[in-house]
Amino acid sequence: MPAAADTLFTALADPTRRRAIFERLSRAGELTVRVLTDHSGVSQPAVSKHLGVLKQAGLVHDRRDGRQTHYSARPQALKPLGDWMTLYGAFWRDRFDRLEDLLDRMDQ
Amino acid sequence: MTEPAADARSVVVERVMPHPPEKIWRALTQTALLEDWLMKNDFQPTIGARFTFRTQPMPHWNGVVDCEVLAVEPHQRLSYSWNAAGGLQTTVTWTLVPVEGGTRLRMEQSGFGPQDDNNYKGAAYGWQRNVDALEKVLARLASA
Numbered sequence: 001m002p003a004a005a006d007t008l009f010t011a012l013a014d015p016t017r018r019r020a021i022f023e024r025l026s027r028a029g030e031l032t033v034r035v036l037t038d039h040s041g042v043s044q045p046a047v048s049k050h051l052g053v054l055k056q057a058g059l060v061h062d063r064r065d066g067r068q069t070h071y072s073a074r075p076q077a078l079k080p081l082g083d084w085m086t087l088y089g090a091f092w093r094d095r096f097d098r099l100e101d102l103l104d105r106m107d108q
Numbered sequence: 109m110t111e112p113a114a115d116a117r118s119v120v121v122e123r124v125m126p127h128p129p130e131k132i133w134r135a136l137t138q139t140a141l142l143e144d145w146l147m148k149n150d151f152q153p154t155i156g157a158r159f160t161f162r163t164q165p166m167p168h169w170n171g172v173v174d175c176e177v178l179a180v181e182p183h184q185r186l187s188y189s190w191n192a193a194g195g196l197q198t199t200v201t202w203t204l205v206p207v208e209g210g211t212r213l214r215m216e217q218s219g220f221g222p223q224d225d226n227n228y229k230g231a232a233y234g235w236q237r238n239v240d241a242l243e244k245v246l247a248r249l250a251s252a
Contacts, residue, residue, distance in 0.1 A: 084196055084220055085117060085119050085220050088119045088217055089119050089121075092119060092121040092215055092217065093121055095146055096121055096123055096213075096215070098144075098145035098146075099125075099132075099135060099145040099213075100123075100125060102135055102141065102144050102145045103125060103127045103131060103132065103135060106131060106134070106135065
């Protein structure tokens with residue numbers, strides 16, 4: 001799997017990051033950490049940490065405005081995941097491993 | 109079946125396995141064995157037979173792969189269409205070549221078109237479908 005897809009997956013594998021933050025930003029446009037923290041079920045420092053991971057993966061953009069930082073989603077960063085070939089490449093390699101496990105268990 | 113378009117691309121996985129072609133063929137064609145490593149299925153090794161692979165449904169994918177057997181050459185070559193909701197229309201071809209100490213097994217999934225890159229573009233939910241699907245695959249990889 002290409003490194004880019006791997007990074008994106010890691011960033012989005014956490015359900016809080018994916019649902020409470022990235023999906024919410026995708027729907028809402030720009031939000032501050034404080035607004036994101038409301039209803040997220042996690043603390044503000046935790047939300048900030050999640051935002052840092054998403055930012056590193058290129059999935060969110062931040063804009064400073066005085067003392068406030070506004071975050072927005074960058075769904076175009078998901079392009080590597082939108083590729084069926086990337087997905088199936090990982091899928092078949094996994095299945096080859098499982099096939100080999102089965103063959104080892106089978107009688108000749 | 110339609111031939112893959114000239115600009116279609118393929119995913120290829122190839123591995124030498126220390127097992128004879130006859131044994132690998134069984135794993136590729138017997139329903140129970142196929143389910144063990146790939147997915148639940150009602151495969152039958154008859155050209156023209158339609159069958160499905162089924163896994164757990166996930167958001168925006170019903171978990172079903174619709175297939176039709178295209179080629180059956182015992183112990184050598186097996187090919188079927190691999191079509192899934194969302195417009196994926198591909199062909200999976202298995203080739204078995206005896207080599208010293210085992211078999212070179214090759215899987216080629218062909219027919220990916222440029223349109224398959226566009227799955228999430230402009231689609232409100234498309235990106236999520238792909239992430240969810242990838243998440244499932246990687247969860248399996250992690251637990252393998």
